[in-house]
Amino acid sequence: MSDSLLAAAAPTAAPGRISSWSLLLGNRLAAIGFCLLVVLALTALLAPLLPLPDPNATAPAERLQPVLSEGHLLGTDQLGRDMLSRLVWGSRVSMAVGFAATIVAALIGSVIGLVAGYAGGRTDNLVMRGVDMLMAFPYILLALAIVAVLGPGLMNALYAIAVVNIPFFARNVRGVTLALARAEFVDAARLSGKGHLSILATEVLPNVLPVIVITMSTTAGWMILETAGLSFLGLGAQPPQADLGSMLGEGRAQLFTAPHVSIVPGVMIFLIVISLNLLGDGVRDVLDPRLRSGALMRPGPRTEVARNRNRPENRAPDAILNVEGLETGFSHNGQYAPAVKDVSLHLRAGECLGLIGESGSGKSVTALSVMGLVNSPPGLIRNGAIYLNGEDVLAMPEAKLISCRGSRVAYIFQDPLTTLHPMHPIGRQIEEAIAAHQRLDRKHLRERSIALLERVGIPEAAERARHYPHQLSGGQRQRVGIAMALANDPDVIVADEPTTALDVTVQAQILDLLRELQEERGVALLFITHDFGVVSEICDRVAVMKDGRVVETGETKELLSNPQHDYTKRLIACVPEIGQGREFLSRVAPLFRPESRS
Numbered sequence: 001m002s003d004s005l006l007a008a009a010a011p012t013a014a015p016g017r018i019s020s021w022s023l024l025l026g027n028r029l030a031a032i033g034f035c036l037l038v039v040l041a042l043t044a045l046l047a048p049l050l051p052l053p054d055p056n057a058t059a060p061a062e063r064l065q066p067v068l069s070e071g072h073l074l075g076t077d078q079l080g081r082d083m084l085s086r087l088v089w090g091s092r093v094s095m096a097v098g099f100a101a102t103i104v105a106a107l108i109g110s111v112i113g114l115v116a117g118y119a120g121g122r123t124d125n126l127v128m129r130g131v132d133m134l135m136a137f138p139y140i141l142l143a144l145a146i147v148a149v150l151g152p153g154l155m156n157a158l159y160a161i162a163v164v165n166i167p168f169f170a171r172n173v174r175g176v177t178l179a180l181a182r183a184e185f186v187d188a189a190r191l192s193g194k195g196h197l198s199i200l201a202t203e204v205l206p207n208v209l210p211v212i213v214i215t216m217s218t219t220a221g222w223m224i225l226e227t228a229g230l231s232f233l234g235l236g237a238q239p240p241q242a243d244l245g246s247m248l249g250e251g252r253a254q255l256f257t258a259p260h261v262s263i264v265p266g267v268m269i270f271l272i273v274i275s276l277n278l279l280g281d282g283v284r285d286v287l288d289p290r291l292r293s294g295a296l297m298r299p300g301p302r303t304e305v306a307r308n309r310n311r312p313e314n315r316a317p318d319a320i321l322n323v324e325g326l327e328t329g330f331s332h333n334g335q336y337a338p339a340v341k342d343v344s345l346h347l348r349a350g351e352c353l354g355l356i357g358e359s360g361s362g363k364s365v366t367a368l369s370v371m372g373l374v375n376s377p378p379g380l381i382r383n384g385a386i387y388l389n390g391e392d393v394l395a396m397p398e399a400k401l402i403s404c405r406g407s408r409v410a411y412i413f414q415d416p417l418t419t420l421h422p423m424h425p426i427g428r429q430i431e432e433a434i435a436a437h438q439r440l441d442r443k444h445l446r447e448r449s450i451a452l453l454e455r456v457g458i459p460e461a462a463e464r465a466r467h468y469p470h471q472l473s474g475g476q477r478q479r480v481g482i483a484m485a486l487a488n489d490p491d492v493i494v495a496d497e498p499t500t501a502l503d504v505t506v507q508a509q510i511l512d513l514l515r516e517l518q519e520e521r522g523v524a525l526l527f528i529t530h531d532f533g534v535v536s537e538i539c540d541r542v543a544v545m546k547d548g549r550v551v552e553t554g555e556t557k558e559l560l561s562n563p564q565h566d567y568t569k570r571l572i573a574c575v576p577e578i579g580q581g582r583e584f585l586s587r588v589a590p591l592f593r594p595e596s597r598s
């Protein structure tokens with residue numbers, strides 16, 4: 001278990017607000033980049049105050065002194081000038097030009113990208129073709145051409161480098177803006193009457209900002225290199241003024257006799273660029289709340305399990321799946337908060353257990369914990385045991401757990417459009433699900449996938465197998481999801497609100513299909529829902545969850561006719577009956593006011 005998760009397993013702390021600053025410095029690499037950059041930038045800024053010799057004062061008698069020679073810490077160059085002094089003054093020039101060019105390119109490029117991506121259509125086409133034309137030239141050739149027109153000199157090098165980098169910003173920002181311009185929260189802002197400028201500034205820009213910052217951080221280093229390149233070619237800093245590129249250029253002739261003359265500015269360029277890149281990554285993480293919470297990090301293959309978890313041994317002997325004392329939570333910045341606590345459930349072969357509760361009560365976290373599918377980070381199973389046919393899933397080796405997914409426990413999710421791959425035909429996706437666990441040749445895979453599609457009620461299955469998810473209706477897609485879950489004859493199917501996104505008639509058909517399949521194959525079904533109507537249709541038993549705990553369990557009929565817990569009573573009261581109308585609303589609304597909640 002990683003350090004952070006060991007920390008997470010420590011006593012629970014209330015999640016507090018952590019400043020962006022401490023988050024940035026908490027990222028070790030970003031902190032190193034930041035400290036390095038501060039030291040380099042301060043040294044460059046304070047160059048006039050430092051006790052350094054004149055960087056341009058030549059001393060032919062002292063030419064090419066080695067590093068650590070008397071009076072010259074970094075030696076001297078071919079004209080006897082002090083390398084340390086030239087390095088500090090040269091870094092000052094290179095950084096100033098690199099940063100200034102970055103800001104100019106970022107400002108102009110981002111505005112172009114924002115306008116093109118937001119406006120779309122013709123404007124986008126026109127603007128982006130212009131940008132493409134700029135990008136079509138090799139950048140160094142373009143920079144050389146600009147300097148050739150404007151004449152050599154540092155300012156002209158700055159303009160040239162800013163211009164050649166504008167397309168990178170424009171392209172990156174335009175790509176993100178294009179997707180954002182069609183996002184629902186932007187539509188909502190439009191509907192609320194906001195103008196284009198205000199939408200761009202308040203809705204789009206904050207989401208694009210991390211992209212701008214990360215592009216700035218990577219291109220700033222790049223631009224310092226490009227400035228150095230132009231100066232190296234004699235088109236940037238003009239003698240006797242030093243910048244890192246011109247120092248490199250001057251050192252070229254002494255590469256073998258006095259390598260320090262080129263190595264010293266080379267190392268400095270490396271340090272500046274690496275510190276910028278490290279800091280840029282850290283800043284991006286702090287700016288994006290999803291990265292900050294770990295939500296965009298690549299999760300591990302299974303949910304982390306605390307080593308010192310309580311592992312209850314008691315379990316229902318005839319159950320195929322036992323969840324005992326499960327506690328799963330999430331840790332952010334070392335602070336752990338449980339999402340489900342002390343959850344115990346059991347499920348027998350051929351039985352359907354409903355898991356019901358309001359949104360956020362912990363149903364999905366419980367269901368995903370069964371196969372270690374809660375993303376870690378930030379997820380952590382801190383306590384409990386999950387027995388599948390008597391074997392503790394949480395103690396299984398990783399390879400075994402992965403092989404159980406789909407073959408012994410399969411999942412059906414709410415929205416098959418997000419779980420089916422949009423680029424592959426559905427038949428192929430079912431074949432892949434089978435091939436993950438069974439060695440079959442192509443012909444048999446195809447036959448089996450068509451048989452499964454037929455079994456779940458897809459008409460003309462052989463033809464439909466070639467269709468893509470977007471060519472099917474919502475109900476048909478869910479049938480494909482069910483076919484995939486059945487692909488390897490699992491013992492348990494976890495269905496996480498499989499009918500919520502469907503209309504009532506399709507919902508009824510899917511429930512019938514699940515019931516039929518369950519009876520036919522003897523599979524155990526853990527059915528997650530908000531809806532007692534659905535529970536009464538399909539579930540043999542039901543567990544009611546509230547605030548991460550199971551508050552009541554029982555046979556469906558018994559629980560519906562004689563609920564014990566207040567919360568269950570309120571949930572049942574919410575099931576409307578035809579013809580109740582206003583009377584129903586006036587009866588139910590007060591039950592869910594804060595003062596009546598327990």
Ligand SMILES: Nc1ncnc2c1ncn2[C@@H]1O[C@H](COP(=O)(O)OP(=O)(O)OP(=O)(O)O)[C@@H](O)[C@H]1O
Pocket residue numbers: 295330339357358359360361362363364365366378530
């Ligand atoms: N990645 C996460 N980081 C932090 N908290 C999370 C994360 N995922 C879920 N939670 C929290 O866990 C709790 C339980 O969430 P869960 O998704 O299990 O609810 P649910 O009962 O399935 O709700 P719904 O019916 O809306 O799907 C919620 O409070 C949620 O905020």
